[in-house]
Amino acid sequence: MIVFRYLSREVLVTLSAMSAVLLVIIMSGRFIKYLAQAAQGLLDPGVLFMIMAFRLPGFLQLILPLGLFLGILMAYGRLYLDSEMTVLSATGMSQQRLLVYTMAPALLVALLVAWLSMGLAPQGVAQVASILNQQDALTEFDTLVPGRFQAMRDGSRVTYTKELSADRAELADIFISEKRFSRTGDKERGITVLVAESGRQEIQADGSRYLILQNGYRYDGNPGQADYRAIQYDTYGVLLPKPSVSSEISEREAVTTAELIGSDNPRFQSELQWRLSLPLLVFIVTLLAVPLSRVNPRQGRFLKLLPAILLYMTYLALLIAARSALDKGRIPQALGLWWVHGVFLLIGLVLLYWEPLRLKWASRRAGSEVAHA
Template sequence: MIFERSLQRELAYTAGAVFMVLLTIMLTTMMIRIVGFAAQGQIDPKDVVVLIGLTVIGYLAVMLIVTLFVSILFVLTRWYRDSEMVVWLASGVSQTQLIKPIAMFSALIIVLIMFFAFVGWPWSNAQSKLIKARFQQRDEVSLLAPGQFRESPTTNRVFFIEKMSPDQANVENVFVTSTEGGKVNVIVSKTGHTETRDGDRFIVLENGRRYDGEPGQPNFRIIEFERYGVKIMNHQVVNQATTTSISTPALLRHPTKENLAEFAWRAGLPLIAINLMLLAIPLSYQNPRRSRTINLVMAVLIYLTYSNLLNVVQSWIEQSKMSFALGLVGLHIVVALIVAFNFWMRVRNRPLFRLSTFTRSKGA
């Protein structure tokens, strides 16, 4: 029908615009956050773009849910506001007849939500953890930066290097201090370089001095040397898998409370999309003579409430306060009943939200 093609065309344009806005906001937020981590030395600056991309992939399911809900609400609300919906309703189109074209438009988006919820989310989290763990497993020399004091993550050493070659093979004006058994060791050297012996890496200092002693005591020992080797320690980090980075089949193969709670959360995302897709139809009704923002405000509150309740259900499953079966479908069945009630209200031509009710109660 003409109205179906018109509706799907407007939904496609609006969904594209809404998704681009959400993507821009997400990219800006993630860039600020991840660049901050890079400035603090928690991640490699070279991996910033990759981590931003992985984070966006992980949250694409949520972004698509919001895109679907908001785009349907925007288009239908505009049709009511411009009296275009009145024409279609007068032509014999009912509220329930809107479900078919909207469902056809939403089918691909819901499939993408399922893919990114079950596949994209754990894969992006696993790759992000791998990149961060690989950066943390660098040796002590890789952590050094010219002109900065850096503390070793594996030993109680503090390094300072004034100059370093681009390949990190040669250094100049080195200062190293460490504490062992209450004694302080300080090593200063003019030059140095890295060597590998028997599989171990060393930084070999040349033409320097070593000061050994206990703070507050006069018995410091001073040793001058031509060559002095300092073993470079590796930072071994155990990359433990978390529930967010475990693949969906693995969650079901190992049905612990945490894994089942994570599966319930992932399965809940496409169910949220379906319920919100249907809820947007009766929620979009608007009287042109009344406020134009009430539907959008209610849409934001509904989405935030729904998503937060899903997180609460996930937490209850982890804490054994709710069974897995009930947590998997219970919340979504309740929302589906609310959606059915709203359709029933619209069939009876009753508004879902009456501003006059709130106005009278406030005046009273």
């Protein structure tokens, strides 16, 4: 029992450290993406941390299996280097028994991943989709930041205001530059520049919003050419476009697991198999990690780390490819993603029993040579 607690503690501590590092790396990259959208005026900066909080379960369901895999490699690799595993092996600790001990923390991780993948992650995705839909309903006026040039419509429109009232109803010193395209939208016809001393927002009966500019000029023409047209106006109305917030979230990711179970939709069935695959992934990577963590003290603990990571990435890549093929109907639903798990389960068993069988065969061969001599 003491050995069991010691091994479990080593694995869980290393798992926590590796998962924390991976989580920071992944969330930092995603946060930078959302921050860039906020800087462009596509997102309200106030919802950034809320979005990241709701995306956290989705990140963790993928990070924890990898964290456990790396945790076992690093923790047991250190024990091999410090000859602690040699001592344990001398007292009867076989690879099979070590695997049984390791399955206890793996069970905890699998239960947590199952809770995340089947419950929390879909709820979080649904909340993020709701937030992004609300942001998508905002107009350029709602996301405008005073003193900053903001690109809208994929950069074809740039808006600037020097001052903006607290209730976002009045603007001062306005500049708007917009590219003009042909009716087909495939040919640029020049640019239109609007400047005005002040402006206000007006909401029409159909819900559309206009920016009413006052006391300004409109310039139409092509850069580098002298055929500009200038128009002075007292009042000018500009339709406010709705910014489009890019999202990598698919609709099925927000569907509850209960709805997936009762659905005949192939995409929903592949999503269900994906969610079930994540907890199963935990046990199989544990089976892979235990024999891969065995290292020779003279070789160093990182000798097998790169091949092990490549093996894990191959496993995950095949799952993603099989999921895509399942969506397109190239793989029968009965076969689904399970064949990928079966392949790596077989690889794990080969790695686990290869060394004992090799030693047994070598012992028999040596005994046979001695007998012949």
